[in-house]
Amino acid sequence: MTFRGGIDKPENLARTGGGGGGRIAVGGGVGTLLLVGLFLLMGGDPSQLGGLIGSDTQQQPQQQSAPGELEHCKTSDDANRYADCRVEFTGISLNQVWNAQLPRQADIPYTKPNLVVFNAQTSTGCGVASSATGPFYCPADHTAYFDVSFFDSLERYGGQNAPFAQEYIVAHEFGHHIQSLEGTLGLSDYNDPGPDSMAVKIELQADCYAGIWGHFADKGEDAFLEPITQSQVEQAIDAARAVGDDNIQQRAGRDVNPESFTHGTSKQRQEAFLQGYRTGSMASCDYLDRNAYS
Numbered sequence: 001m002t003f004r005g006g007i008d009k010p011e012n013l014a015r016t017g018g019g020g021g022g023r024i025a026v027g028g029g030v031g032t033l034l035l036v037g038l039f040l041l042m043g044g045d046p047s048q049l050g051g052l053i054g055s056d057t058q059q060q061p062q063q064q065s066a067p068g069e070l071e072h073c074k075t076s077d078d079a080n081r082y083a084d085c086r087v088e089f090t091g092i093s094l095n096q097v098w099n100a101q102l103p104r105q106a107d108i109p110y111t112k113p114n115l116v117v118f119n120a121q122t123s124t125g126c127g128v129a130s131s132a133t134g135p136f137y138c139p140a141d142h143t144a145y146f147d148v149s150f151f152d153s154l155e156r157y158g159g160q161n162a163p164f165a166q167e168y169i170v171a172h173e174f175g176h177h178i179q180s181l182e183g184t185l186g187l188s189d190y191n192d193p194g195p196d197s198m199a200v201k202i203e204l205q206a207d208c209y210a211g212i213w214g215h216f217a218d219k220g221e222d223a224f225l226e227p228i229t230q231s232q233v234e235q236a237i238d239a240a241r242a243v244g245d246d247n248i249q250q251r252a253g254r255d256v257n258p259e260s261f262t263h264g265t266s267k268q269r270q271e272a273f274l275q276g277y278r279t280g281s282m283a284s285c286d287y288l289d290r291n292a293y294s
């Protein structure tokens with residue numbers, strides 16, 4: 001259990017910008033099953049995605065996330081029980097924390113991202129996503145996408161599929177939304193990987209921003225989380241390690257090749273999360289050397 005019991009879903013916090021609670025307007029060009037343009041993944045090698053998703057250009061029936069799909073998520077007790085409700089409530093908590101911290105630390109007003117929980121496949125502003133995509137953030141439609149079946153793969157990569165591990169993943173994707181508001185997200189380029197690449201710096205900063213959320217999420221009278229325990233912090237650390245480039249390459253039976261890194265090593269990701277968690281400070285996550293934080 002991570003959420004304080006008995007909190008009703010606050011409608012004004014749950015509803016996101018653009019209206020329509022998660023519904024995405026899909027433009028033309030239906031049929032492509034590849035993500036296009038800039039999008040930010042949870043981990044792994046984006047060049048593997050084509051093979052995972054397939055390049056089938058046949059138009060297929062799509063399970064579109066629709067408003068109301070999360071209607072069974074009414075209270076924080078549901079968030080403690082169901083993974084999809086946990087994603088939604090974590091998003092609400094993230095909105096609360098960043099609404100306070102982004103103006104205070106970066107002098108930027110916060111606007112909420114959209115949040116979509118989908119099954120199997122969904123159309124996005126970045127193309128069509130499937131379960132194989134994993135959680136990601138699409139800057140084109142300011143939306144974080146989650147297929148909760150991804151959480152099961154944490155165990156395959158040596159992490160625990162535990163509540164706070166799932167919440168760290170949601171917080172990481174919201175970290176990309178913060179970068180989008182800061183105007184730095186476009187610096188990431190998965191086509192130009194490597195240990196010192198902008199892609200890695202942006203991903204590690206998103207881990208650090210996830211830690212900042214953890215720092216504040218259990219504080220204050222209106223906090224959504226129960227006091228975070230050491231074992232919950234360990235769950236997030238395990239998850240951060242699981243999605244490290246070196247760990248994913250090793251477990252896929254490949255040689256560890258730093259030149260192909262896009263997200264950073266297990267050790268770097270763990271340290272970045274802890275950095276944000278301990279300090280709560282965006283300045284401590286300034287891997288881009290912007291010196292833009294108070």
Ligand SMILES: [Zn+2]
Pocket residue numbers: 040041042043172173176203206
């Ligand atoms: Zn990411």
